[in-house]
Amino acid sequence: MRTSVACFLSLVAPAIVNATQYHLLKDYSGQDFFDGWAYYGNFDNLTNGDAIFVNASVAASAMLAYVDPVTNHAIIKVDNTTVVPFNDKRNTVRITTEDSYGTGSLFVADMIHVPYGCSVWPAWWSQAPNWPTGGEIDMFEGVNQDTMNQMSLHTEPGCTQISPNQTSTLVSSTDCSFDSNNNQGCIVIDQSTSSYGAGFASGGGGQFVTELAEDGISMWFFPRSEVPNSIASNMSTVDTSTFGIPVANWPNGGCNINQFFQPQNLIIDITLCGDFAGNPTIFNQTCTGQCYQTFVLGPPSGYDTAYFEIQFVRVYSSGNTSSGNGSTTAPNSAKALSGPMWLWTLVAGMVLGSVF
Ligand SMILES: *[C@@H]1O[C@H](CO)[C@@H](O)[C@H](O)[C@H]1NC(C)=O
Numbered sequence: 001m002r003t004s005v006a007c008f009l010s011l012v013a014p015a016i017v018n019a020t021q022y023h024l025l026k027d028y029s030g031q032d033f034f035d036g037w038a039y040y041g042n043f044d045n046l047t048n049g050d051a052i053f054v055n056a057s058v059a060a061s062a063m064l065a066y067v068d069p070v071t072n073h074a075i076i077k078v079d080n081t082t083v084v085p086f087n088d089k090r091n092t093v094r095i096t097t098e099d100s101y102g103t104g105s106l107f108v109a110d111m112i113h114v115p116y117g118c119s120v121w122p123a124w125w126s127q128a129p130n131w132p133t134g135g136e137i138d139m140f141e142g143v144n145q146d147t148m149n150q151m152s153l154h155t156e157p158g159c160t161q162i163s164p165n166q167t168s169t170l171v172s173s174t175d176c177s178f179d180s181n182n183n184q185g186c187i188v189i190d191q192s193t194s195s196y197g198a199g200f201a202s203g204g205g206g207q208f209v210t211e212l213a214e215d216g217i218s219m220w221f222f223p224r225s226e227v228p229n230s231i232a233s234n235m236s237t238v239d240t241s242t243f244g245i246p247v248a249n250w251p252n253g254g255c256n257i258n259q260f261f262q263p264q265n266l267i268i269d270i271t272l273c274g275d276f277a278g279n280p281t282i283f284n285q286t287c288t289g290q291c292y293q294t295f296v297l298g299p300p301s302g303y304d305t306a307y308f309e310i311q312f313v314r315v316y317s318s319g320n321t322s323s324g325n326g327s328t329t330a331p332n333s334a335k336a337l338s339g340p341m342w343l344w345t346l347v348a349g350m351v352l353g354s355v356f
């Protein structure tokens, strides 16, 4: 499909390059992993989580965000040493890239471990500064003791998932508008139980790969044993046509990507309870007790599995990236950190409930 779109466009725009070829643009890894990210530095006033997203100095001194000197992997975690007094929130981290990346980008996150456990709500995602204008792309998200990754888009009205070419059959919703279905977005769930939680960790993790292309947004998940040779080592060029059918796909036919998506800031965060993990209907599906009282205030060891261990986050560009200041073309102001995220409600919970 991508090939035929490129062929068609080449009739009117002969200079176009094959959109499946991507070149390494930015590598967040090793000792420099945390260069180029901003820390939120405030309590979670976005999703009502019982979490404080600490600033850079607390993250470093409390070792909530650091590079492991032995493995060279980045660790981003929830505080699992402090007993939190009633009415307080637990420390955790939310970081956002200073640079933004537009259409024509490929995001590859190679992770060994993702946070899980009762009350825990991690995400690897992106959004444009003026949400919902410019869109949001949720590449990895899970809650509590769930076993499967949930992917979604959030946009202004008019973007829907139509005729996807994807392997997952777990589609919770197809209207991406923030204004519909209480902003649950257009959700696809990965059927692989290696895509989240203990199952992800036991297989040595894997790679979450997202293509933000003019002809559609696609997401692949490769468990460690199935990472394609083309991205298994430190490749400077990637050809997405070697990846096979994506787990999730939102083609241009139902959603004009250039219209609904602007350059994205990449975000990694972990919150606790809040609108999604703490929704009693959702929480009850995999955990017992009460989210805040039993877990946030409970034994710190409840958070021993609540960490990201990341080998790298890499951004590749097709060389024709639309804009964004991390790209090779026009600069774009990419300063905002916040903006509403997910306004989860019981409705979303019931949709998920029907899936699990
Ligand atoms: C591959 O990349 C990783 C992370 O970017 C780095 O730690 C490692 O040294 C690189 N290996 C080689 C052989 O270049």
Ligand SMILES: *[C@@H]1O[C@H](CO)[C@@H](O)[C@H](O)[C@H]1NC(C)=O
Residues within 6 Å of the ligand: 042, 045, 046, 338, 339, 340
């Ligand atoms: C969250 O708090 C920060 C820092 O006080 C503030 O700048 C931002 O506007 C707040 N956001 C919301 C959605 O309340």
Ligand SMILES: *[C@@H]1O[C@H](CO)[C@@H](O)[C@H](O)[C@H]1NC(C)=O
Residues within 6 Å of the ligand: 055, 056, 057, 058
């Ligand atoms: C970071 O947060 C801590 C705890 O709230 C505060 O004491 C400190 O002043 C902050 N540091 C900066 C540089 O803002």
Ligand SMILES: *[C@@H]1O[C@H](CO)[C@@H](O)[C@H](O)[C@H]1NC(C)=O
Residues within 6 Å of the ligand: 098, 099, 100, 325, 326, 332, 333, 334, 335
């Ligand atoms: C992109 O913009 C951010 C925020 O203005 C800035 O911190 C960053 O250095 C810029 N990046 C580039 C490559 O210009």
Ligand SMILES: *[C@@H]1O[C@H](CO)[C@@H](O)[C@H](O)[C@H]1NC(C)=O
Residues within 6 Å of the ligand: 001, 165, 241, 244, 245, 246
């Ligand atoms: C679906 O994607 C695969 C892999 O890119 C491709 O080979 C196949 O032709 C696509 N199918 C349709 C109906 O577009």
Ligand SMILES: *[C@@H]1O[C@H](CO)[C@@H](O)[C@H](O)[C@H]1NC(C)=O
Residues within 6 Å of the ligand: 280, 281, 284, 288
């Ligand atoms: C689920 O949560 C609700 C609301 O907190 C509670 O009333 C109910 O007892 C819980 N159900 C189960 C099965 O734990």
Ligand SMILES: *[C@@H]1O[C@H](CO)[C@@H](O)[C@H](O)[C@H]1NC(C)=O
Residues within 6 Å of the ligand: 077, 080, 081, 303, 304, 305, 307
């Ligand atoms: C906290 O979690 C880490 C894993 O992130 C683990 O190594 C450590 O033993 C846990 N407990 C304490 C008290 O740090």
Ligand SMILES: *[C@@H]1O[C@H](CO)[C@@H](O)[C@H](O)[C@H]1NC(C)=O
Residues within 6 Å of the ligand: 013, 016, 019, 103, 104, 214, 320, 321, 322
């Ligand atoms: C490439 O960039 C040109 C000029 O900005 C634009 O017209 C064209 O649609 C872009 N093509 C793709 C595939 O992004």
